[in-house]
Amino acid sequence: MKSYTHFTLSERNCLQQFLSEGKGVREIGRLMGRSASSISREIKRNCKDKKRYNAWWATSLYIYRRKKCVRKHVIRPDTKLYIYILECFKRFWSPEIIAHKCKQQGFIVCCASIYRALKENRLQGLSRKTALRRHGKKYIGNRKKCNTIHPVHTIYDRPEIVETKSRIGDFEGDTVYGGIGKGCAVTFVDRKSKLLVGSIAISRERNTIRKAISRAFELMEVPMPIETITLDNGSEFADFLNIEKDLGTTIYFADLHSPWQRGLNENTNDLLRFFYPKGTDFLSVSEKEFQKVIHLINSRPRKCLGYLSPLEFLSKKCCT
Incomplete structure (x- = not known):
């Protein structure tokens, strides 16, 4: 027909x-x-x-x-759904997370409608540039041909249990740089629970990074064993043997120029970049303020955890 x-x-x-x-x-x-x-x-x-x-x-x-003959917008001002979406964006959640949480609250809305509302500037005080963490970002590669780290253990030496993500305590780590001469932050993410751990470092000097790593794990929101750590080949981790002794763990190094081997840490650092974009002066960021941002990220629902936050996931795991 x-x-x-x-x-x-x-x-x-x-x-x-x-x-x-x-x-x-x-x-x-x-x-x-x-x-x-x-x-x-x-x-x-x-x-x-x-x-x-x-x-x-x-x-x-x-x-x-x-x-x-146009469909009425689902997201309209002065409605409970509109107010709830604005509250979710204040927590820096993504449209996909917000759409799932809306369904749990009894609202019917898809993430495409939320993206459209942002594009059409129908959410007061919000735009794609301010609400979406990846909008307009460009990647500029900086590939160095030399490796300043001579690892004892590589990523291929990791136990099989690390690959299966069946236990907590296996971390991926890296640094988040500020502007030139403006300090940085060290970050670590548990592969299973997605819990973020981090601290401020005033420079990338090896001893400073070592102290910052120890401080980061001392400030961990949920205490857990540190079974393994997987790092990249940055020169700031040159003192890895002493870091292993400090934490009582084993450090493994990924291949050169292979960020996908630590994909979870790279993705989580992208979340952190929403609050601290490139060029940030970490010297002016207090440790207390930085830990508040980490708590905010650890309270963010994750699709891979069934839309539980890392803190909720760990609390349920401890209760079972």
Whole structure:
């Protein structure tokens, strides 16, 4: 069966011509390949007056009705859904997370509707640039050909249990740089629970990084054993043997220029970059303020955890 299509201007011109020649509705339908009911409905809806049919007038009426025939926005101001979405964005959640949480609250909305509302500036005080952490970001590679780290253990030496993510305590780590000479942050993420651990470092000097790593794990929100740590090959981790002794763990190094081998840590650092974009002066960021941001990220629901936050996931695991 042929699918239904709207009348075009050329079809309306033909219809006007046939009507002026005195042809009947059924005959016009056969000539135009349309059903008689479609011809009759077109004439009744779009006559300039009850007697005359004009193709241009009919097309104008059609366009006018089409513009009025628009679905009402699901996300409208002064509704409970609108207020709830704004509250979720204040927690820096993504549209996908917000859409899932809305369903749990009894609201019917998809993440595409939330993205559309942002694009059309229908959420007060929010835009794609301010609410979406990846909007407009460009990646500029900086590939060094030398490796300043001479690891004892590589990623290929890790126990199989690390790959399966079946236990807590296996961390991926890296540094988040600020501006030149403006300090950095060290971050570690548990592969199973996605719990973020971190601290501020005033420089990338090896001893400073070592102290910052020890402080980061001392400030960990949920105490857990440190089974393994997987790092990249940055020169700031050159004192890894002493770091192993400090934490009582084993450090493994990923391949050179292979961030996907620590994908969880890279993704979590991207979350952190929402609060501390490139060029941030970490020297002016207090440890207390930094830990508040870490708590905010650890309270963020994750799709891979069934939309539980890392803190909720660990609390449920401890209770079972």
